[in-house]
Amino acid sequence: MVETEHGVRVFAVPPQGAPTADESAALDVIGDAFGAGAEVVSVPVARLTPELHTGVAGAIVQKFVNYGLFLVVVGEPHHHGPTSGPVDDWMREANQGRELWFVADEAELDRRLTGQS
Numbered sequence: 001m002v003e004t005e006h007g008v009r010v011f012a013v014p015p016q017g018a019p020t021a022d023e024s025a026a027l028d029v030i031g032d033a034f035g036a037g038a039e040v041v042s043v044p045v046a047r048l049t050p051e052l053h054t055g056v057a058g059a060i061v062q063k064f065v066n067y068g069l070f071l072v073v074v075g076e077p078h079h080h081g082p083t084s085g086p087v088d089d090w091m092r093e094a095n096q097g098r099e100l101w102f103v104a105d106e107a108e109l110d111r112r113l114t115g116q117s
Contacts, residue, residue, distance in 0.1 A: 043073055
């Protein structure tokens with residue numbers, strides 16, 4: 001589903017469905033987002049697997065970057081359990097950039113997009 005928020009086309013991945021667990025799954029989402037003309041892809045944290053704390057997460061994020069899409073993970077980042085210091089550091093750094101954000105909910109995404117339009 002694509003919605004335009006503050007002039008930005010956001011492709012919202014539905015909360016139900018197969019997890020985005022690897023680069024192949026990420027490419028499926030990227031294809032759907034391109035087909036919808038989106039600039040931002042919003043993925044619920046529940047659609048990610050716990051294994052993403054490995055280097056797989058970086059590879060998935062890089063796929064989105066390579067295709068010019070901004071990735072947003074929506075939901076409590078500790079959904080799959082506690083995160084480690086390096087993961088927390090990565091999320092904090094990501095939230096300051098323009099390639100990946102971690103937001104608590106859709107309301108926070110909406111507030112952050114206000115500055116993006």
